[in-house]
Every structure is written in structure tokens, then in C-alpha cells.
């Protein structure tokens with residue numbers, strides 16, 4: 001079963017992911033951008049480049065995703081592992097959808113749908129996506145505003161895109177209030193995860 005953690009920068013995904021890793025030692029824990037491939041390295045270079053071309057950046061992230069799928073995710077799912085990924089394709093739909101919407105020179109009717117369509121032929125949809133919901137101002141403050149994505153104004157449009165994704169796929173997403181204390185967030189995430197695992201065991 002593939003479970004993904006999504007949310008704005010600073011929403012607490014990595015904090016939760018690290019705690020879950022201790023609770024589920026048998027599971028496969030992974031992340032995007034990847035931190036063990038040259039594709040991931042290229043993505044991190046692009047994150048630090050304020051002038052990166054938006055379309056080139058989308059395809060760097062997507063290349064990293066394709067490699068992540070074939071190298072990590074699909075083999076783990078074939079072994080029937082529980083797979084927990086800190087960010088996955090919804091990050092691209094929300095973030096690169098927002099970046100392309102703000103960019104000049106692209107004639108895209110709906111940038112979010114464009115990014116979804118790029119993934120459709122090859123990607124694997126998560127079984128459950130836990131969305132850590134946080135306002136953009138708190139998210140930017142927690143994240144430290146260290147790169148171009150960690151700015152409240154940009155994160156507001158990313159959050160709008162996440163809302164669209166939740167609306168179009170309510171059965172896949174579980175919303176967790178990320179303004180709560182770290183312990184309360186972890187509790188809600190654990191409840192959602194346990195129920196997803198129980199459902200998948202009984203089906």
C-alpha cells in the first residue's frame with residue numbers, strides 16, 4: 001500500500017514521517033525530491049535557482065519521480081511493503097501548477113490539469129494521501145523562508161491547488177489540522193494510517 005504525506009513547506013511532514021518510521025520499522029520510507037540520486041541533486045539545484053525555467057523545473061521533478069517509481073516505489077509495492085513517501089506527485093500538481101500559473105509565456109488553460117496529465121501515462125496513484133493543512137503564513141514562518149517556494153504569497157496559491165486536489169479526490173485524501181501540537185498531529189496521522197492499513201488488510 002502506498003501512503004503519501006503532503007502539505008505546504010513547514011506543515012510538519014518530515015516530523016511525522018520520522019516518527020512513523022520508528023513505529024513501522026518493516027515499512028519502506030522514502031521521499032521526493034529523492035536524496036539518493038543525481039535526478040534529486042538536479043532538482044535541489046533548481047530549487048536554489050530563482051531564475052529556473054518553470055517548465056524545465058517541472059520536468060526535472062518529473063524525471064526524479066519516474067526514477068523514484070521504478071527504482072524504489074514499484075519494487076517495494078511488488079514486495080507488498082507498506083510504502084510511506086514524504087511528498088509525491090500531488091506536490092508537483094500543487095507546486096508546479098502554481099508556478100506555471102504565475103509564469104508568463106505559457107498558453108496553458110489549466111496548469112494543474114496539465115501537470116496531472118503529464119503524470120497520467122506512467123505514475124502510480126497513492127492509496128491514501130494524508131494532507132497536513134496549514135495556513136501559508138505559519139507554513140512560511142516554520143519553513144524559514146529560505147528558498148523561492150517558502151514564501152507566504154506563493155504558498156497561498158499552492159494551498160488553493162491542494163484544495164482543488166482534495167475536492168476532486170475526497171476518498172483518497174485525509175485532511176489533518178497541522179496547526180495542532182506535533183503530538184496531536186502525529187496522533188491524527190497514526191489513526192488515519194492504522195485505519196487505511198486495516199482496510200487494506202480486510203480487502
Ligand SMILES: Nc1ncnc2c1ncn2[C@@H]1O[C@H](COP(=O)(O)OP(=O)(O)OP(=O)(O)O)[C@@H](O)[C@H]1O
Nearest residue numbers: 008009010011012013014015142143180181182185
Ligand atoms: N505541529 C507542529 N507545531 C509546531 N511546529 C512544528 C510542528 N510540526 C513541525 N514543526 C516544526 O516546523 C518546522 C518544519 O517542520 P518539518 O520539517 O517537519 O516540515 P515539512 O512539512 O517537512 O517542511 P518542508 O516541506 O519544508 O521540508 C520544524 O522546525 C519543526 O520542528
Ligand SMILES: Cc1cn([C@H]2C[C@H](O)[C@@H](COP(=O)(O)O)O2)c(=O)[nH]c1=O
Nearest residue numbers: 009032033061087088091092095096149
Ligand atoms: C516533490 C516536490 C517538491 N517541491 C518543492 C517543495 C519544497 O519547497 C521543495 C523541497 O521539498 P522538501 O520537502 O522541502 O524537501 O520542493 C515541488 O515544488 N514540487 C515537487 O514535486
